[in-house]
């Protein structure tokens with residue numbers, strides 16, 4: 001059975017002192033959680049967060065990376081750099097990066113490959129706009145984004161990729177996809193992975209839902225057949241709310 005993975009995406013929020021007290025506060029509360037807990041923090045918080053999260057259950061991730069190892073790319077941070085300080089996860093292809101920073105399926109794929117090269121686990125975001133959903137194109141969009149993101153990876157790498165299905169119309173809007181709709185879209189993604197990499201790989205891949213996840217809707221989402229956790233934006237900035245989301249994914253046995 002797949003485990004649940006709950007990741008917070010802090011986006012461009014939280015100063016280092018805020019990150020430290022959040023992680024200190026959260027670590028005791030999630031010590032016995034059944035789910036895996038990840039916080040994807042801004043670059044400037046990474047080092048402090050890694051130190052504070054040492055010997056706790058909380059894993060630390062970045063929110064983006066460049067595909068090259070080094071070079072003349074002003075303002076960018078490479079996978080080699082993230083790995084060098086102990087980062088374990090990295091979000092790739094978030095819709096905000098696709099929308100505001102011109103990321104494409106091609107750059108997403110380059111970043112995913114570079115993440116594996118540096119032994120970072122990618123959390124790859126896919127999702128359709130409201131327009132695409134209303135035009136009946138959601139399945140085509142999310143399965144195409146998935147196959148292009150994973151192109152050229154080995155089966156083992158695909159198994160170790162976390163996919164976050166984040167319908168764009170549900171991000172930061174308060175509108176969550178119904179658990180049934182989210183589960184259906186995630187099944188479509190899993191089915192695509194099955195076509196490309198086989199049943200065994202498809203059954204192992206963690207596929208999260210993201211988009212206005214809160215403590216009040218997380219349990220229902222996690223009770224579905226195919227939703228393996230959440231990528232949480234706004235609610236991951238509130239300690240108690242985030243802790244509740246983590247515990248709704250299961251109490252320790």
Ligand code: 13P
Nearest residue numbers: 009171172211212233234
């Ligand atoms: P919200 O939870 O704020 O809707 O954000 C979702 C998201 O973009 C997580 O990556």
